[in-house]
Amino acid sequence: MLWGVVQFPGSCDERDALHACELSGEARLIWHEERGLGEVDAVVIPGGFSYGDYLRAGAIARFSPAMEAVAEFAAAGGPVLGICNGFQVLCEAGLLPGALLVNESTRFICRQVDLVVEASGSGKRPKSFNAPSERLSIPAKHGEGRYWAPEEMLEAIEANGQVAYRYAPGQNPNGSARDIAGVRNEAGNVLGLMPHPEHAVDAMTGSTDGLEVFEAVAAAGARA
């Protein structure tokens, strides 16, 4: 299992992502100017502030050579995990539905949240990315994490089983529509979420629940 972790100028969580990936295989950094991903089995777009988050979070990163390669990799069925800024990049790139807006409070939030793992419905990979636990305790830290999509798009992603994670009742930290914390694409091989599973892989930091997210993506990579 070889993971690729894409690094943009302004990424800041790529080291933790690398560490988390190395717990279930080998991992290498992919600089944003690289035009190919090499022989990776799965890709992580990590958190941070790619290109300074100028214009909109993730808006400029989507045009990088590495993201073009990621789009091709995703189109061929390769598993892609976007975390926080990575989720924003995937939404801006059109690889995931919806958008991430400024938190309802206008404040940057940083706290441990419980995520409810949604059972996925139909689709090519009905079980894709489902972590075995029903709930995961994972930190969230972001200023622009309010998931939003037009009502008809929300209905469609619910019907397709594309909601992967929701904030547990009463824990929605940012005003996300329908408490959505993470979504998958229709084919089930691209996953994005705002909370940070890569910061929850060692008991020293309070939770190892994030490992389940990486293991689920690794399993998708093994099947691909």
Added chain:
Amino acid sequence: MAKARVLIRPKEGILDPQGKAVERALPALGFEGVEHVRVGRMVELEAEDPARLPELCEQLLANPLIEDFEIESIDGA
């Protein structure tokens, strides 16, 4: 080069917390009776081919899912 100004604003119906924060701050400064404040973005640019501006706005300057944009020519000033 054609000079243009692009105005980008959150779509109707999308909560704009920045606008709300500004709106809430106004009475404290003595500005009563101001409501429906919306905060957007303005981009000024010079383009060789202004016909391509709508495409450029849809692909980068605005996210058409969440934002509306208007292109205003500021030539001849």
